[in-house]
Amino acid sequence: MPGIEYPYLPQGREMKYVASDHPFMVEAALAREELAGDPSFPVGIVMVKDGVVVARAGNGFSRGRQVHVCPRLVLESPTGTGYELCGLHDASGHAEQQVLEGARAAVIEPRGSDLYLFGHWWCCEPCWDAMIEAGIRDVYVVADAHERFSRELVYAQTLKPSFKTVAIEVGDGILRDELAEVVEEIGLRVVENDADVRCVMGDRGMECWPRGSKSAAYTVQGGEWMVRQVRNVLRQL
Numbered sequence: 297m298p299g300i301e302y303p304y305l306p307q308g309r310e311m312k313y314v315a316s317d318h319p320f321m322v323e324a325a326l327a328r329e330e331l332a333g334d335p336s337f338p339v340g341i342v343m344v345k346d347g348v349v350v351a352r353a354g355n356g357f358s359r360g361r362q363v364h365v366c367p368r369l370v371l372e373s374p375t376g377t378g379y380e381l382c383g384l385h386d387a388s389g390h391a392e393q394q395v396l397e398g399a400r401a402a403v404i405e406p407r408g409s410d411l412y413l414f415g416h417w418w419c420c421e422p423c424w425d426a427m428i429e430a431g432i433r434d435v436y437v438v439a440d441a442h443e444r445f446s447r448e449l450v451y452a453q454t455l456k457p458s459f460k461t462v463a464i465e466v467g468d469g470i471l472r473d474e475l476a477e478v479v480e481e482i483g484l485r486v487v488e489n490d491a492d493v494r495c496v497m498g499d500r501g502m503e504c505w506p507r508g509s510k511s512a513a514y515t516v517q518g519g520e521w522m523v524r525q526v527r528n529v530l531r532q533l
């Protein structure tokens with residue numbers, strides 16, 4: 297679409313657009329609901345051949361919704377970078393490559409088929425390489441995808457804590473005050489006992505323990521960034 301700057305687009309290719317109520321886009325939206333294993337930036341996809349959906353997948357290895365504290369989000373990696381930090385966000389887990397893999401596993405030849413992608417507005421270089429090699433014809437996204445699926449709008453919907461209370465176990469001092477501030481900033485309440493999540497200062501840094509779990513969901517290393525990183529962890533729990 298004219299005027300849109302894609303972070304990556306191979307020579308001679310273009311993104312194609314359909315309305316969000318296009319039947320194949322509706323199928324892709326359903327795949328996003330059911331299959332995407334990435335809770336923070338879920339993407340669904342279907343492969344269409346001769347007018348029929350022949351394969352469907354979600355990013356995050358099609359594992360379905362799960363709790364995942366992504367190091368890329370904790371460390372605020374710029375878009376398109378930091379995939380090596382995270383097993384779930386590795387390019388081979390992107391929806392485009394997952395649907396190709398699914399098709400191959402089902403002995404469906406992807407050559408000449410189209411992909412309908414719901415949840416994103418561009419495709420990364422490894423995915424384009426895989427799609428071109430597999431002979432994919434066109435990739436369709438929804439007409440307003442670059443706005444609807446901007447990082448800001450998607451994260452506003454997905455990076456909301458699913459719990460209410462936090463205990464901060466660090467002793468009194470500036471760190472405690474700063475943590476209490478960011479905890480309240482994202483709509484959580486600081487409590488002394490029986491918290492949904494405990495933030496505990498350990499040997500290796502600040503550990504975030506969801507109630508009842510046997511290990512910390514994430515350990516933020518110390519340093520000046522720590523408070524902001526703890527906030528980034530809590531938003532994903």
Ligand SMILES: [Zn+2]
Binds near residue numbers: 364368382384
């Ligand atoms: Zn991740």
Ligand SMILES: [Zn+2]
Binds near residue numbers: 421423
């Ligand atoms: Zn990709």
